[in-house]
Amino acid sequence: MLISKNINDSINEMISIELTAVKQYMAIGARFKEMGYDNIGNHFLMESSEEQNHALKIINYLIRVGAEIKFLGDKNFKQEFNNAEEMIETALKMETDYYKFQNDLMNKVKEAKDNLTENFLTWFLENQVEEINELQNLLTKMKKLGEERLFMLDQFYSKPQ
Ligand SMILES: [Fe+2]
Numbered sequence: 001m002l003i004s005k006n007i008n009d010s011i012n013e014m015i016s017i018e019l020t021a022v023k024q025y026m027a028i029g030a031r032f033k034e035m036g037y038d039n040i041g042n043h044f045l046m047e048s049s050e051e052q053n054h055a056l057k058i059i060n061y062l063i064r065v066g067a068e069i070k071f072l073g074d075k076n077f078k079q080e081f082n083n084a085e086e087m088i089e090t091a092l093k094m095e096t097d098y099y100k101f102q103n104d105l106m107n108k109v110k111e112a113k114d115n116l117t118e119n120f121l122t123w124f125l126e127n128q129v130e131e132i133n134e135l136q137n138l139l140t141k142m143k144k145l146g147e148e149r150l151f152m153l154d155q156f157y158s159k160p161q
Pocket of ligand 1: 018021050051054
C-alpha cells in the first residue's frame with residue numbers, strides 16, 4: 001500500500017460523503033420536480049450522478065495505490081424541507097463541510113509528505129470551490145426573486161449551463 005492507514009481511512013470517509021451527496025442531490029432534484037420546477041430538478045439529478053462519478057474516482061484511486069476500500073455509513077442526509085431555499089442551504093452546507101474536510105485532509109497529507117495523494121486531492125478541492133460557488137449563486141438569485149418567482153429561475157435552468 002502506497003498511502004498510510006490514517007490517510008486511507010479518511011479517503012474512505014470521502015467515499016461515504018460522496019455517496020450521501022448522490023442521495024442528497026437526488027432527493028433535492030426529486031422535490032424540485034414535485035414542485036413543478038422540472039429544469040432545476042433535472043439539474044440536481046444530474047449533479048447526483050456527478051457525485052457518483054466522484055465516488056468512482058476515489059475508489060479507483062484507492063485501487064491504484066493498493067489501499068483498502070471501505071463503505072462507511074451515511075452522513076447527514078435530509079429529505080424534509082420547508083421550502084426551496086432550505087434545499088439549497090442544505091446542499092451548500094453539505095459542500096462547505098466537505099470542503100473543510102478535504103482541506104483538513106490536505107494538511108494531513110502534506111504533513112505525511114504523501115505527494116501522490118496531494119495531487120489527487122487538489123482536483124477535489126478545486127471542484128469543491130466550484131460547487132460551493134454555484135450553489136451560493138443560486139441561493140443569491142433565489143433570495144432576490146423570492147419563492148413565488150422561482151419559475152423564472154427554472155426557465156434560466158432550461159438553457160445549457
Ligand atoms: Fe463530489
